[in-house]
Amino acid sequence: MKLKELRFGTELLKRGFASMQKGGVIMDVVDAGQAKIAEEAGAVAVMSLERVPSDIRKAGGVARMADPEKVTEIIEAVSIPVMGKVRIGHFVEAQVLEVLGVDMIDESEVLTPADEQYHIDKKQFKVPFVCGARDLGEALRRINEGAAMIRTKGEAGTGNVVEAVRHMRTIMGEIRMLRGMDRQEMIDYAREIEAPAELVIECAERGRLPVVNFSAGGIATPSDAALMMQLGADGVFVGSGIFKSSSPERMAKAIVEAVNHFDDPKVIAKVSTGLGDAMPGLDVHKLSEDEVLQTRGR
Amino acid sequence: MDARIGVLALQGNVSEHIDAFLLALERMGHGSSSEVFEVRSPADLAECSVLAIPGGESTTISRLIDKNSLYDPIRVFKGGIFATCAGMVLMATRVDDPRVRPLGLIEMTVDRNAFGRQRESFEADLPVAGLVGKPFHAVFIRAPVVSRTGKSVKVLARINKGIVAVEYGRHVAFSFHPELGNDTRLHELFLHKNGY
Numbered sequence: 001m002k003l004k005e006l007r008f009g010t011e012l013l014k015r016g017f018a019s020m021q022k023g024g025v026i027m028d029v030v031d032a033g034q035a036k037i038a039e040e041a042g043a044v045a046v047m048s049l050e051r052v053p054s055d056i057r058k059a060g061g062v063a064r065m066a067d068p069e070k071v072t073e074i075i076e077a078v079s080i081p082v083m084g085k086v087r088i089g090h091f092v093e094a095q096v097l098e099v100l101g102v103d104m105i106d107e108s109e110v111l112t113p114a115d116e117q118y119h120i121d122k123k124q125f126k127v128p129f130v131c132g133a134r135d136l137g138e139a140l141r142r143i144n145e146g147a148a149m150i151r152t153k154g155e156a157g158t159g160n161v162v163e164a165v166r167h168m169r170t171i172m173g174e175i176r177m178l179r180g181m182d183r184q185e186m187i188d189y190a191r192e193i194e195a196p197a198e199l200v201i202e203c204a205e206r207g208r209l210p211v212v213n214f215s216a217g218g219i220a221t222p223s224d225a226a227l228m229m230q231l232g233a234d235g236v237f238v239g240s241g242i243f244k245s246s247s248p249e250r251m252a253k254a255i256v257e258a259v260n261h262f263d264d265p266k267v268i269a270k271v272s273t274g275l276g277d278a279m280p281g282l283d284v285h286k287l288s289e290d291e292v293l294q295t296r297g298r
Numbered sequence: 299m300d301a302r303i304g305v306l307a308l309q310g311n312v313s314e315h316i317d318a319f320l321l322a323l324e325r326m327g328h329g330s331s332s333e334v335f336e337v338r339s340p341a342d343l344a345e346c347s348v349l350a351i352p353g354g355e356s357t358t359i360s361r362l363i364d365k366n367s368l369y370d371p372i373r374v375f376k377g378g379i380f381a382t383c384a385g386m387v388l389m390a391t392r393v394d395d396p397r398v399r400p401l402g403l404i405e406m407t408v409d410r411n412a413f414g415r416q417r418e419s420f421e422a423d424l425p426v427a428g429l430v431g432k433p434f435h436a437v438f439i440r441a442p443v444v445s446r447t448g449k450s451v452k453v454l455a456r457i458n459k460g461i462v463a464v465e466y467g468r469h470v471a472f473s474f475h476p477e478l479g480n481d482t483r484l485h486e487l488f489l490h491k492n493g494y
Contacts, residue, residue: 002458003422013419016311016439016478020353020383023309039397042362044309044355079395079410080355081440103416103440126417260308260362 009126014148017081017104017128018212021045021149021235025225025256026214028052028239031070032077038242041252045081045103047237048074053110053157054240054279057291063111065093071100083130088297089115091124098127104149106130109296110156110239119297122146132216134167134294136174136203137193143211144196150209152233153294154217157240159281161224163294164217168231171213178204217294220245220278222258222271229262244279251275300331301494304346306372307336308362310354310384311477318477319350322485328494340371348377348468348492351385353439353475356410359384360398373401378468378492380485386471387442404466405448412443412459412473424474426463427454429483436462436474443473468492 007013024044029035035046050066051059065086075082081103086093093114094105107120109132119142122129128148133139139150152171154164174193178186178200186204190197202210215228216237225236238255245251254271261267284292301323305315319334337343349372351359363369372379381389390400390408398410413419419440423433434455443460447453454470455463462473468491476484 003424006420006422008417008420010421012437012478013416013421013439016437016475017416017419019311019314019478020355020439022311022313022354023307024355024358039357042358044358075415079397080357081416098417101415101417128416256358256361257365260365 011148014128015211018130018149021081021214022212023259024235025259026083026235026237027242027252028237029074029243032073034243034248035074035077035082037249038252039078039080041249042256043080043252044235045083046074046078047083047085047106047239048102049085052240052243053293054159054244055157056110057157065090065097065111068096068100071097071102075101085111086120087111088113089118089120091120094120094125098125102127104128104130107147108132109153109293113296119145130214132294132297133171135170135193137195138298139171139209139213140193140195140199140203143199143209147211149212149214151214151216151237154215154219155284155287156217156293157282158218158284158287159220159241159244159279160284161218161220161227163284164215164219164228165231167217167294168215168228168233171209172232175203175208179207219255220281222254222268222275225255226258226262226268229259235259240279246276251278299494301328301333301489301492302345302347303332303334303350304337304342304348305334305350305352306359306368306385307338308354308366309358311352311475312336314477315350315352318482318485321480322482322489325482326486326489326494332494338366340367343368343371343375346375346377348489349375349379351379351381351388352477353383353385356384356387357395357397360388363388364399369399369401373403378470378488379403380488381469381471382475382477383439383441383473386444386473389469389471390444391448404464404469404471405451406444406461406464407446408442409445409460410442411440413438413441416440424455424457424462426484427452428487431483434476434484435479435481437478438462438474441473
């Protein structure tokens, strides 16, 4: 039969897509070869970009959306979903990725922001968006703009999990705090964190964000990934951590298994054994103000 | 009789399935002695009377079924299986992608991502055989379709692209996501079919 009144790009389809990624690892890749390695290792999706975050740090200058040729090459190489990064506020880069067929767009602080006042009006798009956040207010502002998935920002390209932990603990802690509040206190709290009251109340009722919440920014080992899962992440993004390690295939597989068995230290011990070197790390306290990515967009 | 419903919890839309089955049990008037729980190991599987295989990434779930030594235990599992999206891909005898090792529990060929990319994902009202009342509001997300079925496989719904819902023995499989939304009729139908 021919179906009538098909609806595309709805909120349910966007959030549903994000939900299918749960319990999974989404890996940064810069070409078709890396994308195939990620898929083979069991990634649920790949994030296509011009350079991994640690190389963006080294290169300096303005970091932009990847070359469409690269994005298309990656889309053609794998059967799992392909995501792509655009600059904060750069809705034309987002339009381009949507036309190319990217399955989810990351409006990302890892690239140089295009707009210091506004994020993209994500409800104008059929394709779902993921956005970074450091606290509940920031997460709910992004959801209010139409984000179908949140990822805690961490500090990308450092191989240092400390900021990812800080942001996940902050969001989970704020949601736990809502439990003790009555409606009036929630409305007052919403004003304080600059978030819509109805979304704050929804978080309180559900005991979680209204959309899937992944962890990102500094995950470099299987233990890091499992740590973020135990802290309450629905899944993880791994950027430089895989292809800047000494043995990307093995690291990718090990992180997938660590996320699957995040509460079983025996498995994590086994998959972490003899993995070679993780990516070189950076002390986030030694970054100068203009090297810190997480403060971009708020 | 009490149902012991396991949801394969390797990756994907697990909590939504648990919630949908809990709601279905409540609507069917089952007492609190029926249980819904996550299945991650062969030992968990041995506790179930029926199993759900959720949506997610079929290549990832297939890999994790092997890694967790669940391939053979699921193949010989005696109860009914409720499979959606990636779950439907895994139930097939043939899949159009060598990265997936299907369980071969329903004689059918399934094509992954048959509608295209996420922007082609859609919602629509779909008549499903055996359902009383209004059509089912079906949510298709990077969905598969069944391109061929064996003689004894019963087709429950078909659209111009192909078959999107099937029944075989105690098993059912759907291209779409009955666990998204509050309509539990398909869950109830499945439980009923399995004697609950």
